[in-house]
Amino acid sequence: MAAPLLAMRNVSKSFFGNEVLSGVDLDLRPGEVHALVGENGAGKSTLMKILAGVHEPDSGEIELGGEQVRFSHPSQAQVAGVAIIYQELTLLGERTVAENVFLGREPSRFGVIDRRKMETETTRLLEELGERSFTSRRLVRQLSVAQQQVVEIAKALVVDARVVVMDEPTASLADHEVELLYKLIHRLQARGIGVLYVSHRLREVFDLAQRVTVLKDGRLVSTTDTEAIDIPGLVRLMVGRDLESFFPPRESDIGDVLLEASGAGHRRLRDVDLRLHAGEIVGVAGLQGSGRTSLARALFGVEPFTTGEIRVDGRRTRITSPRRAIKAGLGYVTEDRKSEGLALRQQVRHNALLVAHALHRSAGVSVSELLTSVELTGGPDSASREVRFLSGGNQQKVVLAKWLAVRPRVLIFDEPTRGIDVGAKFAIYTLIRALSAQGVAILMISSELQELIGMADRILVMRDHRIVADLPGDSTEEAIMHAAVHEEAAP
Known part of the structure; x- marks a missing residue:
């Protein structure tokens, strides 16, 4: 040696x-x-x-x-x-x-x-x-x-x-x-x-x-x-804690369809058909470049669909901008929280109300209750700290608090646990589970297949900018990867 x-x-x-x-x-x-x-x-x-x-x-x-x-x-x-x-x-x-x-x-x-x-x-x-x-x-x-x-x-x-x-x-x-x-x-x-x-x-x-x-x-x-x-x-x-108990157990019932896309597409996406039900967690898997983030951005109006139709609560809805998406009841936790989700040099309390202020809905919103609901760690002075000084896990909780302030009915997560430690991941999983138990429909994009298997009711697999498979949440990693790289999904 x-x-x-x-x-x-x-x-x-x-x-x-x-x-x-x-x-x-x-x-x-x-x-x-x-x-x-x-x-x-x-x-x-x-x-x-x-x-x-x-x-x-x-x-x-x-x-x-x-x-x-x-x-x-x-x-x-x-x-x-x-x-x-x-x-x-x-x-x-x-x-x-x-x-x-x-x-x-x-x-x-x-x-x-x-x-x-x-x-x-x-x-x-x-x-x-x-x-x-x-x-x-x-x-x-x-x-x-x-x-x-x-x-x-x-x-x-x-x-x-x-x-x-x-x-x-x-x-x-x-x-x-x-x-x-x-x-x-x-x-x-x-x-x-x-x-x-x-x-x-x-x-x-x-x-x-x-x-x-x-x-x-x-x-x-x-x-x-x-x-x-x-x-x-x-x-x-x-x-x-054992990995088997790492993902919180499901406690919610799946309800009616809240968000539906039919034949939707644009220059980066093709023939998108999906349904999200109240209380459901739907995972999205796929290799880098398969169109996962493009799907999230299109649903949220950042890069709007130009073909097909979107329905929210059964009503046809045109989502042509993030503001329209938010008014329709959608929220979007982006994959890059530092550049797209937070104002790093502002206090936690200001970040928690970013969306509410933009929509003039902050009246009556309690920052203290918001931060308690996402279990932000750091003590009573945490609300006055600048966000850039928080850990990755706490930063992600502030992003989530920002959306909870406007009570979305559909919440899109893109790589929700990227760059945070194992313990903080469990906290984020628990929060996502709690939201689904309250009837929020969750679309969860992740590169970690074990994360999707542990959290999702269904897993959509993307390849070549379209959805190619709709698999059960308890599918194997092999089945998911097979669908991601082959012309036909594994049985």
Whole structure:
């Protein structure tokens, strides 16, 4: 067994008397992907920031390459060979790829920045990473998120990083971009670089990592070989609950049809036929690009249907804008809560009333009752906090509160648990179940098949911008995927 490349022993850290890490051990071997998982507040971010030199530990030791180190500034960690790639990338959009890769380390010749050397070396690094879709002279703002991650990794290589920390690296990536990231990680492994991989997506843990460490409430729960555990076992370690009881039981009756589309379509969708009943949860599955989000946007009037008809409560209704959709009783929780669902620099109370204010329906609405109904955590002062300081799970609850303020009868969820931890997922599932029990019709789009199977009464499968199958909610993952990729659905 290879000696550890990195060893963190008995690391503890408190903030204002609140202990957030207590005696945590973590090690990383050369060429290993070691996953770090846990609910929000488990201490993952604090541990990684100690490694990156953002925080100093109160106690404990860090060894890198067998030598004891202590970082009091991020630059010290970088010089020692530690690179961290945050979920929110830190590149400068108006500068070129080469300028970003060498930012703060620009080579010079006779006192002048040697741009040719920067561009040549950046090109070499991109080729090593198998990236040929853009050049070293391209402006970073012109790149996709996946391409920007390549630039971040090139920055790590230029300083000879021995340890690369990735914080939720796939949170904003499409399926084909995730495959690219996997290839990049394998290339890092081949160079003997150790990768610490922080993610809420447990399938990625088993796809990539050789070992997984679980933190809970600032303490080490276990470090386990991924071959020796499965997803249900990992969930049990993280939240103390079996996967079988992870999805709340159904308690609602399915009523009359609330929303119906017949022969609906536009330039991106074809022949959409669907029915949503009161109290029903209908899942939508399909590969990236199959038309799932286009369906949600069309129903909500963002990109309206141009053919066919829509009926709400049996009455033909023209939904040509989000405002008309809301007046018809629809709500839409988008897949990107930060850019489309929230005003991040405004207080929670203002976000909770965004839709109500826009429709002049806020009179008599109690923010306190709204936040209680979605079980927002954070104490009595949470309503006055800026939304950007909340966890992903609490941000999603604020988005939901925003819609509950106007009492929608049909609620569309697009990736409702993206980027939130396992415990917060259970809270969102419970809220969705409660809404269906109140008679709200739910359309739930998700890339996580287990989520759809655990929550939906029926599952619509999309392929090539149309609905190709209507399956029972207890269908297998194999049956759903068969319908998503084959011309005929599996029996």
